[in-house]
Every structure is written in C-alpha cells, then in structure tokens.
Amino acid sequence: MSTRTLVALAVIGxxxxxxxxxxxxxxxHPFGDPQTVVITPDEQRSDVVHxxxxxxxPDDLTVLGVSLGLLPADRVRADGTVDYRYNDPGVxxxxxxxxxxxxxxxxxxxxxxxxxGAVEPIAALALKGATAGxxxxxxxxxxxxAVRTLTDLHPAYRTMATGPGGQRAVYEGANDTHTWSLxxxxxxxxRSALVQIGAVLxxxxxxxxxxxxxxxxxxxx
Amino acid sequence: MxxxxxxxxxxxxxxxxxxxxxxxxxxxxxxxxxxxxxxxGKTLAxxxxxxxxxxxxxxxWLGGSVAAMHTVSVLVxxxxxxxxxxxxxxxxxxxxxxxxxxxxxxxxxTGLWMLRRHVKxxxxxxxxxxxxxxxxxxxxxxxxxxxxxxxxxxxxxxxSGGLTPSPAAFLVLATGLFLGRAGFALLLVLTxxxxxAVVLFGIGVLAVAGxxxxxRNARTHAMLRLATRxxxxxxxxxxxxxxxxxxxVAAVHLAAPA
Numbered sequence: 298m299s300t301r302t303l304v305a306l307a308v309i310g311x312x313x314x315x316x317x318x319x320x321x322x323x324x325x326h327p328f329g330d331p332q333t334v335v336i337t338p339d340e341q342r343s344d345v346v347h348x349x350x351x352x353x354x355p356d357d358l359t360v361l362g363v364s365l366g367l368l369p370a371d372r373v374r375a376d377g378t379v380d381y382r383y384n385d386p387g388v389x390x391x392x393x394x395x396x397x398x399x400x401x402x403x404x405x406x407x408x409x410x411x412x413x414g415a416v417e418p419i420a421a422l423a424l425k426g427a428t429a430g431x432x433x434x435x436x437x438x439x440x441x442x443a444v445r446t447l448t449d450l451h452p453a454y455r456t457m458a459t460g461p462g463g464q465r466a467v468y469e470g471a472n473d474t475h476t477w478s479l480x481x482x483x484x485x486x487x488r489s490a491l492v493q494i495g496a497v498l499x500x501x502x503x504x505x506x507x508x509x510x511x512x513x514x515x516x517x518x
Numbered sequence: 519m520x521x522x523x524x525x526x527x528x529x530x531x532x533x534x535x536x537x538x539x540x541x542x543x544x545x546x547x548x549x550x551x552x553x554x555x556x557x558x559g560k561t562l563a564x565x566x567x568x569x570x571x572x573x574x575x576x577x578x579w580l581g582g583s584v585a586a587m588h589t590v591s592v593l594v595x596x597x598x599x600x601x602x603x604x605x606x607x608x609x610x611x612x613x614x615x616x617x618x619x620x621x622x623x624x625x626x627x628t629g630l631w632m633l634r635r636h637v638k639x640x641x642x643x644x645x646x647x648x649x650x651x652x653x654x655x656x657x658x659x660x661x662x663x664x665x666x667x668x669x670x671x672x673x674x675x676x677x678s679g680g681l682t683p684s685p686a687a688f689l690v691l692a693t694g695l696f697l698g699r700a701g702f703a704l705l706l707v708l709t710x711x712x713x714x715a716v717v718l719f720g721i722g723v724l725a726v727a728g729x730x731x732x733x734r735n736a737r738t739h740a741m742l743r744l745a746t747r748x749x750x751x752x753x754x755x756x757x758x759x760x761x762x763x764x765x766x767v768a769a770v771h772l773a774a775p776a
Contacts, residue, residue, distance in 0.1 A: 330599070330610040331692060354611060424609075455689060457600075457696050465600075465696040486698050487601055493701030494593070501708070 332357070333426075334403070334444055334468070336460040338479040343436035346405055346412065346479065350446060351426030353454075356381045358423055360450055362389040365398060390422035402446040405431040412440070441476045444468040463487065528686050528710070532693045532703055545690075545706040549713020552684050562625060562675055562760060563718055564725035565753040566632075572729075576672055577722025583676025584718055585711035591617070592683040592707050596691035614682050618768040621678035626761030628671045628678075632754035675757075679718070680711070687711075 332353045339345035352358045356379035362368035367388055372380045389395050396416040405412040412433035419427045433440070447454040448470050456468035460477040465486055468475065528548045531541040553560065563580050566572070595613070598604040604613075687707045694703020729749070 330605045331689060333605075355609075455693065457692060465698075467693050467696045486695070489698055490597070490601070490695050490700035493699075494597070494704055497701050497704045497708070 332447055332454060332456045334456055334458045336442055336477050338461060344433045346431045346437060346440045347428055348403055348442060349426050349428040350399060350403060352423065355423055357447060358389050359385045364450055365394045367392050367394060386423035390419040399427060399429055403429060404443045406441045407433040407437045410434050438480055439476055439478050441474060443474040445473050528690050531706060532690060532697060532699060541706060542709045545709040546713040548686060549710035550717045553714040553717035560718060560721050562757055563722050565756050566671065566675055567722050567725040568729040568749055568753055572726050574723055574726055577719050577726055580672050580676045580722050581715035581719035583673055584679040585715035587677045587680030588683060588711045588714060589708050591681055592687045592691050595683055596688055596695060600692055600695040615768050615771045617682045619765055621681045622761050622764030622768060624674045624678035625764060626758060628674045629754055629758030629761050631671060633758060636750050636754055
C-alpha cells in the first residue's frame with residue numbers, strides 16, 4: 298500500500314505543482330503565415346511577368362537579414378529563438394543585398410529562355426512583401442518560375458504559390474520549379490477541395506453515428 | 519529531440535501516392551509528439567481530473583474534445599487562409615495570439631468555476647441530475663457522489679487545448695489544399711488530432727488512477743485525508759493561475775511590435 302500511496306501522491310503533487318508553477322502558453326513556437334509567392338502577368342506588356350514574394354513569420358526576415366550580414370548575428374540565440382525587432386524588415390528591404398538574394402533565388406524562364414528580373418521599390422516588406430518584374434525576350438503565355446527562397450536557411454521551408462485564374466502550387470526543396478499558364482486557365486481547386494472536405498466530414502459523421510448507435514445498443518442490453 | 523523533424527516529415531507525406539497507410543502512422547506519431555511538447559494543457563488536464571476526482575470516461579472526453587477542436591480550428595483557418603485571403607485581414611501570428619487569449623479565458627473561467635464550487639459547496643458531495651443516463655451504468659468503485667457536473671469544465675479545457683492549431687498540422691492542410699489533395703490532408707490532420715488525444719487521455723488516466731488511489735487510502739492515512747481535501751483547491755487555484763498566465767503572456771505578445 299505504501300508504494301502505491303507514494304506513487305499516487307507523486308502524480309497529484311506533480312500535476313498540481315506544474316499547474317501552479319509553469320504558466321506557459323499553448324504554443325511557444327512562432328506561428329506565422331507560410332511563405333507565399335503570387336505570379337501575375339503584366340496587364341500592359343505581354344513580355345513581363347510579376348512575382349510577388351512575401352515572407353512567413355516576422356522572425357524569418359530577421360534570420361534572413363542575419364544570414365545576409367545585414368543584422369547582428371546575436372539576434373539568433375543559441376537555443377534557436379530569434380530576437381526580432383520591428384525595424385528589421387526595413388533594414389533588410391532597403392539593402393541591395395536583399396534584392397540580389399531575391400533575384401538569385403527566384404528565376405523566370407520562358408521556354409528555356411531566361412527573363413531578366415528587377416526588384417520594384419519596396420515598401421513595408423514584412424506586410425506587403427517584395428515584387429520583382431521579369432522581362433522575357435518575347436510575349437509569354439506560360440512561364441516557368443523557380444522559387445528557392447529561405448530553403449538555404451532551412452530545407453523545411455515551403456512556399457505556397459498562387460497564379461492566374463486560381464492556379465496553385467507548392468514549392469519545396471526538391472520541387473522548386475513550376476510552369477504557370479499566364480492566360481488564366483483556372484484549375485477549379487476550390488470546388489474540388491469543397492467536395493473532398495465534404496466527403497471526409499461526411500464520413501466522420503457517419504462513423505460517429507454508427508459508434509453512437511453501437512454504444513446505445515450495448516447500454517440498453 | 520526529433521519531434522521537429524517528425525512534423526517536417528508530415529509535410530512531405532502529402533505527396534505520398536494514393537492514400538498511404540504509413541502516412542497515417544506518421545501523422546499519429548507527430549500528433550502524439552506534439553501533445554508531449556510543452557503546453558497543450560496536459561498539466562491542466564491532470565490537475566483538473568485529480569482536482570475533481572474524475573473518471574476514465576472524463577479523461578476520454580477531454581482527449582476527444584481536444585482532437586475535435588484542433589481539427590476544426592486547422593480546417594477553418596486553413597480554408598480561410600487558402601481561399602478567402604485570410605492573410606490580407608490578419609497576420610497569422612496575431613490571429614493565433616488572439617486564439618491563445620480566448621483559450622486563456624476559457625481556462626481562467628474553468629478555474630474560477632471550480633474554485634467557486636469548492637468554496638461554496640465545501641466538500642463536493644452534492645449530486646446533480648443534469649445528465650440522466652450516464653451515471654446509472656458506470657460504477658467507479660463506489661465513488662458515485664464524485665461524478666458531479668464535470669463535463670462543462672472538461673469541455674472548456676478540451677476546447678481551449680485545441681483552439682490554437684499546431685503549425686505542422688496547418689501546413690499539412692494548406693499544402694494539401696494547394697495541391698488539390700484536400701481530403702487526404704484533412705484525414706492526416708484528423709489522425710494528428712487523434713494522436714494528441716491519445717496522449718492526453720493517457721495522462722488523464724494517470725491522474726484519475728492517482729486520485730482514486732489516494733481517495734481509497736484516505737480513510738486510513740491522516741496525511742492522505744488532508745491531501746484529498748487540499749488537492750481540489752490546489753488544482754482549482756492552479757488552473758486559475760494558469761489561465762491568467764496564458765492571457766498575460768499572449769497580451770504581452772500582442773503589445774510587442776511585430
């Protein structure tokens with residue numbers, strides 16, 4: 298009895314003790330939007346493609362700034378937490394090194410012919426992102442866009458990409474190139490997603506109903 | 519720890535051809551690992567169950583409501599982010615901080631409710647009649663009088679535990695939505711939630727077993743008798759403090775420049 302009693306006391310003591318002494322929030326890790334790019338054809342010029350890049354969490358820009366040598370290295374602590382300040386995006390956005398990074402990591406080709414990129418003036422980098430215009434040798438109807446931003450910092454980074462007419466793609470380490478139709482052939486992903494989610498939720502409801510019926514029968518028996 | 523790499527793998531699973539059974543094993547393990555990481559109301563659940571002398575069934579309700587709420591929250595935020603330009607309205611870290619404040623309020627409310635019950639009712643020997651059929655059929659070793667009105671509190675704690683989605687689960691769903699594999703992604707998120715629920719259930723069972731042992735031996739041990747009387751107050755106070763702490767931390771986050 299005494300060992301069992303001790304175990305019981307320990308369980309309760311630890312439970313109550315930790316509840317009292319560690320008020321920790323549910324998520325200690327930063328939870329930001331994923332990195333995104335939006336691909337749009339230029340409305341006036343048929344040989345120009347715009348790629349708008351937006352960072353994920355605010356700490357990602359600080360980490361990028363440190364890796365580009367624009368911010369002091371001690372902003373990334375030994376335990377991996379990032380000391381990000383609100384003027385970090387301004388420092389990173391104003392630097393030519395960042396524009397160079399963007400044009401190095403995002404490239405556009407039109408049927409194998411490279412398009413020349415230029416970063417447009419940046420305002421509110423963290424909030425609105427940065428846009429690069431790519432001028433191709435001739436009018437483009439489909440563009441092959443490669444995105445490798447931030448994967449040099451950590452291979453787990455993903456980029457959620459949106460194109461004309463509701464096209465969507467995901468860029469990741471091993472899969473960093475995608476060809477977009479610029480004439481806006483919609484893929485109808487929204488409806489397909491609705492159908493799939495509806496099917497899964499319906500299945501779960503049916504399953505829950507069956508379980509409820511079985512439980513009721515057993516209780517009644 | 520390789521918990522991080524497990525949730526990174528979770529994102530890769532979405533590419534698995536067809537609906538791969540192994541993907542579900544990984545999703546389950548990632549969910550269990552996520553629930554073992556700091557936070558997520560494990561201590562809250564344990565304190566609650568020990569403090570209100572819960573039953574195994576209560577632990578199951580708690581785990582279940584965390585899993586359900588987590589899935590709902592990932593689904594709503596994922597769909598809003600992908601199809602309704604949620605990010606134009608609010609930055610994700612702001613949204614999740616607000617969700618943490620909401621979760622903190624739920625926890626605080628539960629704690630205060632428990633405190634009030636103990637202060638008002640002295641010792642919890644009152645009987646309540648609100649859920650007709652479920653106390654006739656389970657026999658908790660002669661502790662019937664303890665099964666009073668735990669569900670609302672458990673539900674609130676469960677909901678608060680699942681309100682803030684885990685980044686890994688959100689990314690899996692967003693990736694699935696972008697790739698046109700929404701159904702598979704949702705199934706993985708669901709499995710992730712079940713993994714979380716199983717861990718929380720296990721911890722709940724430990725707390726229940728512990729408090730049942732203490733109550734059973736209380737008659738012979740003066741110290742244990744004291745423990746049974748003090749634990750509910752301690753747990754209620756702890757949960758209240760925890761809720762206040764959650765709100766404070768989230769509020770500081772919100773006030774800090776981003």
